[in-house]
Amino acid sequence: EAQVTQNPRYLITVTGKKLTVTCSQNMNHEYMSWYRQDPGLGLRQIYYSMNVEVTDKGDVPEGYKVSRKEKRNFPLILESPSPNQTSLYFCASSTRQNEKLFFGSGTQLSVL
Amino acid sequence: QQQVKQSPQSLIVQKGGISIINCAYENTAFDYFPWYQQFPGKGPALLIAIRPDVSEKKEGRFTISFNKSAKQFSLHIMDSQPGDSATYFCAASLYGQNFVFGPGTRLSVLP
Numbered sequence: 001e002a003q004v005t006q007n008p009r010y011l012i013t014v015t016g017k018k019l020t021v022t023c024s025q026n027m028n029h030e031y032m033s034w035y036r037q038d039p040g041l042g043l044r045q046i047y048y049s050m051n052v053e054v055t056d057k058g059d060v061p062e063g064y065k066v067s068r069k070e071k072r073n074f075p076l077i078l079e080s081p082s083p084n085q086t087s088l089y090f091c092a093s094s095t096r097q098n099e100k101l102f103f104g105s106g107t108q109l110s111v112l
Numbered sequence: 113q114q115q116v117k118q119s120p121q122s123l124i125v126q127k128g129g130i131s132i133i134n135c136a137y138e139n140t141a142f143d144y145f146p147w148y149q150q151f152p153g154k155g156p157a158l159l160i161a162i163r164p165d166v167s168e169k170k171e172g173r174f175t176i177s178f179n180k181s182a183k184q185f186s187l188h189i190m191d192s193q194p195g196d197s198a199t200y201f202c203a204a205s206l207y208g209q210n211f212v213f214g215p216g217t218r219l220s221v222l223p
Contacts, residue, residue: 004155033211042118042201043156043213058210090155100146101211103155
């Protein structure tokens with residue numbers, strides 16, 4: 001089954017404790033991206049990647065890191081999480097620009 | 113200039129009625145305008161999309177109307193059904209890389 005898999009589904013952590021949210025797709029997509037969803041603000045892009053070893057900032061990259069060492073994986077790293085990073089996070093992928101985005105099921109992160 | 117505005121914030125429609133959600137953008141470089149549908153606990157899923165060289169696109173009960181000169185586009189859901197109750201996001205893509213989403217519209221269709 002074609003899908004984007006995010007883990008974990010739920011995560012509660014404390015301020016400053018490094019964490020990684022994993023994202024994997026099995027569709028051989030070149031393009032991958034991360035979004036955060038907050039009430040009243042919609043989805044805001046954090047980082048995106050056009051292909052392996054190619055990443056770029058989205059609209060809200062501060063406090064986040066990403067890497068794209070393999071085509072299928074695009075982890076999101078929070079080196080020192082803060083409470084304002086409490087949000088619902090989505091990973092997405094597509095074959096190329098301006099094509100249908102396939103979203104994962106989301107990761108609900110709470111930073112205490 | 114990157115912002116996409118969306119209205120209304122919430123919408124209640126009777127079964128069989130027409131649901132209309134409007135979006136507006138500023139950046140004329142946007143070249144792809146999708147609508148995504150999101151059910152609670154799920155990720156958004158593409159519903160329908162349009163490119164600026166077309167004024168209207170219809171897929172079943174869902175229609176996008178696009179007004180390039182006004183920099184506006186809208187989603188029309190005909191014969192709305194309770195199963196259409198979800199949050200809808202309009203979006204615009206800049207150079208095929210950076211997707212900008214509207215804040216979302218929560219649609220409730222009453223039986």
